[in-house]
Amino acid sequence: MTRVNVLYFASLRDAAGVASEAVESDATDLQALYGELRTRHGFTLLVDRLRVATDGAFARWSDGLREGSEVAFIPPVSGG
């Protein structure tokens, strides 16, 4: 099991009901982690509409989970 801190923004935060949570997971990569959390929280956004970041930098969905890292799922942005 790898322990990470997950950040939620915008509609993902509304759906999760929290801005962040500590998660323990056996997921082999970030895409699998999102799949688990999507099931748990009922997220409607599919993975191909998101980007993912770890520790404040964009990451690849195929990256593995690093113990103690911060993982953020980035819904389509709407600044400006």
Next chain:
Amino acid sequence: MTRVNVLYFASLRDAAGVASEAVESDATDLQALYGELRTRHGFTLLVDRLRVATDGAFARWSDGLREGSEVAFIPPVSGG
């Protein structure tokens, strides 16, 4: 003879030595008037690089001279 008031700007004014002058001319159109004044003042700008205006509005070189009107020769502009 038609009497007009001619305005000079920028390098034309420097060459003429005056900002405006009263001119009496037999010129049949504004292009011929410019030709006369070019000879008199030694203007280097050829007519095809200028535009012409009468009484504050752009005019055609083929327009005739109107008694008492204000004629301006417009060198290439360089605002902005």
Next chain:
Amino acid sequence: MKRFSLSDRTFDVVAMRGALLDAHAGAFASFEGWVRDHNEGRSVDGLRYEAYVALAESEGERVLDEALARFDIVDARCMHRIGDLAIGDLAVWVGVSAAHRDAAFAACRYIIDEVKSRVPIWKQERYVDGVAGWLHPE
């Protein structure tokens, strides 16, 4: 030096512009996004911007770095509001100084386009009829 920044309160456009005044720069282009009173036919009451601050700051800075590398400009800045905004509030400001206007316009356009499409900031509109939603454009 930081060229991109987030601000949780009204910011001073005059000071931002002043920082770009330069004796070598003949041209200055700027863009501002304001909160409109309508969007796609609905009356808007105000809006809220939220950011993933650490990543928004680094990605915003990257956009500005790209603009400086791609275009023949002297300098550039971008500021984006976060938090609650009312109708008529300034949401985003971009300013670019350059020797000539082609580069100033092109870089200004590049920066606002990239900030809108890449920087992790989200907008939640409050409508006059009460329903609010986060905007996640396709």
Next chain:
Amino acid sequence: MKRFSLSDRTFDVVAMRGALLDAHAGAFASFEGWVRDHNEGRSVDGLRYEAYVALAESEGERVLDEALARFDIVDARCMHRIGDLAIGDLAVWVGVSAAHRDAAFAACRYIIDEVKSRVPIWKQERYVDGVAGWLHPE
């Protein structure tokens, strides 16, 4: 109402911009031309703008009218300095408000391009080495 104007002294950009603030307009693009310290390799000390005032005002107004007709914008303004200017002085200002940024940028660019190419204003540069000339671009 006049949207184009000439000014023989420093003008207030903040007030000009304020006049374009509008609850319907989400986008604002502006352009400023400043007096540079060099032009085509020569050191510039300052410059003088002269206008055929009556025709410059009517032709400038026509440019603004065209912009309002061609682009989906809310409003626009342009101010051009005349007289003596020093390095760093603001020579020309264009501001455009619109619902969306495409039209704001396009109209802003149109206005400055047309003003530069059509409005009877002439620039005389003063060089550090003393020689000054009126610019009459090909």
